[in-house]
Amino acid sequence: MAEAEVAEKVRMLDIYIMEKHYQVPEGLTIQTALEYCGYRLIRGCGCRGGSCGACATVYNFTHDPTLRYGLACQTAVELDMCVVQIPCFPTAKPIYDIKKLRPTVDQVLGIYPDLATCFGCNNCTQSCPQDIEVMDFMSAALRGDFPAVTAESFECVMCGMCAARCPQGLSPYNIAMLIRRLHGRYLLPKSKHLEEKVKEIEEGKYDAEYEKLRSTPMEELRHIYDERWIEPK
Amino acid sequence: MPYPPYMEESIRKLEASRQRRMKEEIPLISSDERDIIVRKYHPDYRETGKRKLLLGPNKDETMPEELANQLEGNSRVDPDKVDLSKIGYDVDVLIIGSGGAGLSAALLAQENGAKVLIATKLRLGDSNTIGAEGGTQAADRPNDSPVLHYLDTMGGGHFENVPELVWAMARDAPMAIKWLEDLGVNWDKETDGSMRELELAGECRRRVHSCKDYTGLEVMRVLRDEVRCRDNIDYIEFEPAIELIMDDEGQVAGAILVNLETNELSLVRAKAVIVATGGLGRLHTQGFPTTNHYGATADGLAMAYRVGCSLIYGDSIQYHPTGAVYPLQFVGILITENVRALGGQIINIDGEQVACNLEPRDILASFEIRECTERHKGITTPAGNVGVWEDIPLIDMIHGEGTIARRLPSLVHKFSRFNIDLIHEPVLVYPTLHYQNGGVRMDANSATEVPGLWVPGEVGGGVHGRNRLGGNATLDIYVFGRRAGREATRYAKEVKLGKLTLNHVRQWQKELEWLGIVKERPFSPMLLPNYARQPSDYLADLYTEKLQSGLVKLA
Numbered sequence: 001m002a003e004a005e006v007a008e009k010v011r012m013l014d015i016y017i018m019e020k021h022y023q024v025p026e027g028l029t030i031q032t033a034l035e036y037c038g039y040r041l042i043r044g045c046g047c048r049g050g051s052c053g054a055c056a057t058v059y060n061f062t063h064d065p066t067l068r069y070g071l072a073c074q075t076a077v078e079l080d081m082c083v084v085q086i087p088c089f090p091t092a093k094p095i096y097d098i099k100k101l102r103p104t105v106d107q108v109l110g111i112y113p114d115l116a117t118c119f120g121c122n123n124c125t126q127s128c129p130q131d132i133e134v135m136d137f138m139s140a141a142l143r144g145d146f147p148a149v150t151a152e153s154f155e156c157v158m159c160g161m162c163a164a165r166c167p168q169g170l171s172p173y174n175i176a177m178l179i180r181r182l183h184g185r186y187l188l189p190k191s192k193h194l195e196e197k198v199k200e201i202e203e204g205k206y207d208a209e210y211e212k213l214r215s216t217p218m219e220e221l222r223h224i225y226d227e228r229w230i231e232p233k
Numbered sequence: 234m235p236y237p238p239y240m241e242e243s244i245r246k247l248e249a250s251r252q253r254r255m256k257e258e259i260p261l262i263s264s265d266e267r268d269i270i271v272r273k274y275h276p277d278y279r280e281t282g283k284r285k286l287l288l289g290p291n292k293d294e295t296m297p298e299e300l301a302n303q304l305e306g307n308s309r310v311d312p313d314k315v316d317l318s319k320i321g322y323d324v325d326v327l328i329i330g331s332g333g334a335g336l337s338a339a340l341l342a343q344e345n346g347a348k349v350l351i352a353t354k355l356r357l358g359d360s361n362t363i364g365a366e367g368g369t370q371a372a373d374r375p376n377d378s379p380v381l382h383y384l385d386t387m388g389g390g391h392f393e394n395v396p397e398l399v400w401a402m403a404r405d406a407p408m409a410i411k412w413l414e415d416l417g418v419n420w421d422k423e424t425d426g427s428m429r430e431l432e433l434a435g436e437c438r439r440r441v442h443s444c445k446d447y448t449g450l451e452v453m454r455v456l457r458d459e460v461r462c463r464d465n466i467d468y469i470e471f472e473p474a475i476e477l478i479m480d481d482e483g484q485v486a487g488a489i490l491v492n493l494e495t496n497e498l499s500l501v502r503a504k505a506v507i508v509a510t511g512g513l514g515r516l517h518t519q520g521f522p523t524t525n526h527y528g529a530t531a532d533g534l535a536m537a538y539r540v541g542c543s544l545i546y547g548d549s550i551q552y553h554p555t556g557a558v559y560p561l562q563f564v565g566i567l568i569t570e571n572v573r574a575l576g577g578q579i580i581n582i583d584g585e586q587v588a589c590n591l592e593p594r595d596i597l598a599s600f601e602i603r604e605c606t607e608r609h610k611g612i613t614t615p616a617g618n619v620g621v622w623e624d625i626p627l628i629d630m631i632h633g634e635g636t637i638a639r640r641l642p643s644l645v646h647k648f649s650r651f652n653i654d655l656i657h658e659p660v661l662v663y664p665t666l667h668y669q670n671g672g673v674r675m676d677a678n679s680a681t682e683v684p685g686l687w688v689p690g691e692v693g694g695g696v697h698g699r700n701r702l703g704g705n706a707t708l709d710i711y712v713f714g715r716r717a718g719r720e721a722t723r724y725a726k727e728v729k730l731g732k733l734t735l736n737h738v739r740q741w742q743k744e745l746e747w748l749g750i751v752k753e754r755p756f757s758p759m760l761l762p763n764y765a766r767q768p769s770d771y772l773a774d775l776y777t778e779k780l781q782s783g784l785v786k787l788a
Contacts, residue, residue, distance in 0.1 A: 035764040035766065042761070045355075046363070047361075047363055049364050074647065074650055098417055099415075191427055193428070197374075202408075
């Protein structure tokens with residue numbers, strides 16, 4: 001264990017932040033490496049756990065210019081890595097009223113007419129730090145297969161990298177957003193037991209039972225709690 | 234970074250006991266036994282790292298030192314240098330923070346006719362909500378009721394919860410789920426539309442609604458999209474509030490915002506202010522790592538305290554029992570409680586269960602701390618962190634192959650980036666700072682003791698007592714966010730604002746001076762933690778060198 005500890009402490013990696021050279025210990029993420037180098041982050045840092053998409057980063061290597069894409073909080077730094085964060089990218093965000101739409105391709109094309117100009121270059125898929133098959137869901141969108149769009153885009157953190165790389169100026173992550181909402185609202189079957197429970201509560205069905213518990217002495221309440229029936233798994 | 238060989242040895246023991254453990258049932262301990270183990274091992278009961286507050290509404294109460302420093306902090310503004318006649322924004326309802334509570338409040342306020350401004354420290358929607366994986370409680374199945382939800386929540390909170398708040402939350406829960414369904418959230422459902430619900434620790438029915446293990450992300454995406462689609466809701470990003478503005482009638486009447494990139498101040502006059510700034514994980518109380526997002530620095534608590542709001546259970550912090558310990562990059566991040574709900578057990582170095590995997594969070598965290606300290610049965614990583622195993626592969630043995638991949642895609646994906654295959658290997662866990670159980674005292678509509686100020690979500694306190702159940706945090710934010718948005722708008726239509734003032738700030742600084750602690754306290758709110766390796770020495774360090782963060786005074 002001691003050796004591993006020492007090894008972790010001593011091995012330093014050369015990296016390049018916006019083309020400026022730094023040395024950082026191995027084992028950091030791009031995000032913690034930035035902080036190690038003295039950056040106090042404002043943009044480009046959010047949940048620090050891979051869920052929010054604030055820290056989209058483009059990187060390559062001194063020996064390999066191929067661009068790669070990752071979330072800074074989820075990507076380990078490697079030797080000779082060159083990193084640039086893209087914390088924001090301009091896209092148009094159309095306004096719509098979800099309650100007045102129908103879940104059809106025509107409606108989606110009405111809001112995002114340029115969707116039809118996608119020519120399948122696959123840049124979007126290659127730029128996704130979440131490894132989503134972006135181009136696949138774009139063609140599913142054009143086919144009107146909204147369940148497929150929802151399933152394939154479900155891990156989208158809306159970092160905007162796909163839009164940044166689209167030669168047609170499309171915004172795949174915004175298009176998927178609209179379609180997921182149409183799917184959730186119109187295509188998933190409604191939950192009947194939920195609707196029934198809402199009605200019962202609004203009619204005050206449980207109010208008396210609550211009032212009774214509310215006035216139950218603490219010792220008795222603890223007893224009721226310990227003895228309550230727990231549904232088997 | 235796969236596990237080193239000596240850790241693999243312990244994994245072999247865990248695998249050897251798996252068949253036996255599948256049938257092994259450890260009973261839940263009683264509510265009396267809970268009190269004993271929590272008092273002995275839970276960090277809330279440690280003497281160290283705490284102190285008494287010297288001023289403000291909770292004077293003489295003991296708080297974690299890091300929070301006490303924020304509550305007793307120096308204002309970032311000098312009232313004599315701020316021209317209160319230069320109003321930048323004049324609105325009905327100002328919302329500070331844009332997580333689940335803030336955006337729910339914004340939508341309801343707008344629907345009720347208010348002109349709304351959202352001021353947020355990071356991007357719109359960046360919050361703890363977006364990282365919430367587990368799900369949202371709501372008693373909507375036929376064999377369940379809000380009364381059972383109420384009972385579970387009271388018991389989980391050691392019966393110290395404010396009953397009216399718990400009832401408000403349990404009662405409104407199904408309505409909140411329905412509201413989100415109508416906005417287009419893709420809840421996990423069966424083909425007939427019935428909800429696929431999980432039972433988390435401390436719950437007597439299956440009532441946790443999820444969207445795979447991306448629940449918070451899915452809801453946040455929808456709320457954010459809806460806010461962007463509405464007229465009459467404006468939002469400003471990277472512009473947190475640093476002080477509330479009052480009027481001469483003692484009502485909250487706006488806030489001072491700061492542009493984080495240019496340090497320019499803006500004044501907002503608002504008839505009602507909703508502070509929805511969330512919790513305090515980034516204060517790292519008791520030295521714990523945290524699951525929280527970058528901006529969780531107790532800003533709202535500090536600002537509300539300064540206008541005279543008291544805190545309830547401000548000293549009660551939730552340490553989630555399953556924070557990652559290995560690899561180093563993941564220290565502190567959350568392993569969703571759904572893993573335990575699906576059957577994942579907590580295992581020591583010898584392959585033995587530590588406690589029933591369905592104990593509430595504070596109880597299991599206490600058991601883990603006992604296992605790793607007093608009993609020395611934890612596993613130490615090469616970096617020197619200690620933890621116990623959470624046996625994830627067991628889930629596929631219980632529910633069938635493919636369950637882990639289908640139900641926990643986010644988790645599997647994250648660890649695969651570091652060559653750890655959670656379908657076949659366990660994950661090392663230890664308690665991590667997850668949630669502030671207490672907060673600003675409020676009523677069932679999230680109104681504080683000070684007129685004009687509402688505190689829905691994690692910043693408000695009392696709902697969860699001294700321990701929150703899984704699935705009640707995201708519920709809390711939708712329920713109280715909606716209530717606050719509605720109520721604040723009703724109030725805004727009636728209130729008459731007086732003359733704006735910062736006298737409360739003058740008074741506050743006078744008290745700090747009188748106590749002789751001005752130089753010992755940081756500026757607050759903290760706004761962002763400072764993880765940069767070098768101190769930011771190019772900023773004006775006005776007081777002491779001891780201060781590690783929030784060094785700069787803004788006006």
